[in-house]
Amino acid sequence: DAGVTQSPTHLIKTRGQQVTLRCSPKSGHDTVSWYQQALGQGPQFIFQYYEEEERQRGNFPDRFSGHQFPNYSSELNVNALLLGDSALYLCASRGDGVVYGYTFGSGTRLTVV
Amino acid sequence: QKEVEQDPGPLSVPEGAIVSLNCTYSNSAFQYFMWYRQYSRKGPELLMYTYSSGNKEDGRFTAQVDKSSKYISLFIRDSQPSDSATYLCAMIYNNAGNMLTFGGGTRLMVKP
Numbered sequence: 001d002a003g004v005t006q007s008p009t010h011l012i013k014t015r016g017q018q019v020t021l022r023c024s025p026k027s028g029h030d031t032v033s034w035y036q037q038a039l040g041q042g043p044q045f046i047f048q049y050y051e052e053e054e055r056q057r058g059n060f061p062d063r064f065s066g067h068q069f070p071n072y073s074s075e076l077n078v079n080a081l082l083l084g085d086s087a088l089y090l091c092a093s094r095g096d097g098v099v100y101g102y103t104f105g106s107g108t109r110l111t112v113v
Numbered sequence: 114q115k116e117v118e119q120d121p122g123p124l125s126v127p128e129g130a131i132v133s134l135n136c137t138y139s140n141s142a143f144q145y146f147m148w149y150r151q152y153s154r155k156g157p158e159l160l161m162y163t164y165s166s167g168n169k170e171d172g173r174f175t176a177q178v179d180k181s182s183k184y185i186s187l188f189i190r191d192s193q194p195s196d197s198a199t200y201l202c203a204m205i206y207n208n209a210g211n212m213l214t215f216g217g218g219t220r221l222m223v224k225p
Binding site: 040092107 | 162
């Protein structure tokens with residue numbers, strides 16, 4: 001049973017560029033969340049998608065946007081990249097109603113130069 | 114002040130030692146308390162969860178929650194080198210999205 005799959009695993013972008021990260025949730029999961037983890041820090045919640053709608057959002061600027069598709073997969077888009085956006089971006093999925101049952105992917109390491 | 118505080122370590126112990134990892138939090142609305150383990154270059158992996166106050170044991174791991182003190186702990190007995198990782202506490206308060214609020218993580222090194 002495949003867990004959460006994220007692509008790409010690593011990415012290098014130039015300041016000011018735009019990036020799209022992708023996530024396929026674990027089979028049977030319909031809720032997808034995105035987290036940003038800076039080096040040496042805990043993950044910070046960006047937003048969560050359920051039924052193709054953004055259900056909750058953390059304290060991130062509008063440069064961060066997302067989408068969920070009918071097959072529950074999701075994308076995270078970041079515009080006008082800043083050096084401070086360099087981080088590990090984690091996708092987590094769970095079944096709706098299972099409050100604590102998040103499964104995380106291995107993340108996408110984004111480096112902005 | 115962060116909602117969830119965790120000593121970053123690193124914490125270095127000999128193999129076989131009992132390890133105690135702790136977090137404090139400020140929001141009394143938190144109801145679910147989790148411990149995640151994160152190996153280098155990997156995503157967090159759920160170790161244990163507890164709802165509200167109390168203790169929970171799973172093999173070598175024991176999680177404790179004291180809501181009156183806003184303090185949670187994870188104990189690892191008979192620690193192994195394979196336990197070397199970063200341990201993250203995380204909490205949820207019941208709302209529409211049930212987002213996870215993480216501590217900063219404690220890096221643990223178990224030496225053979």
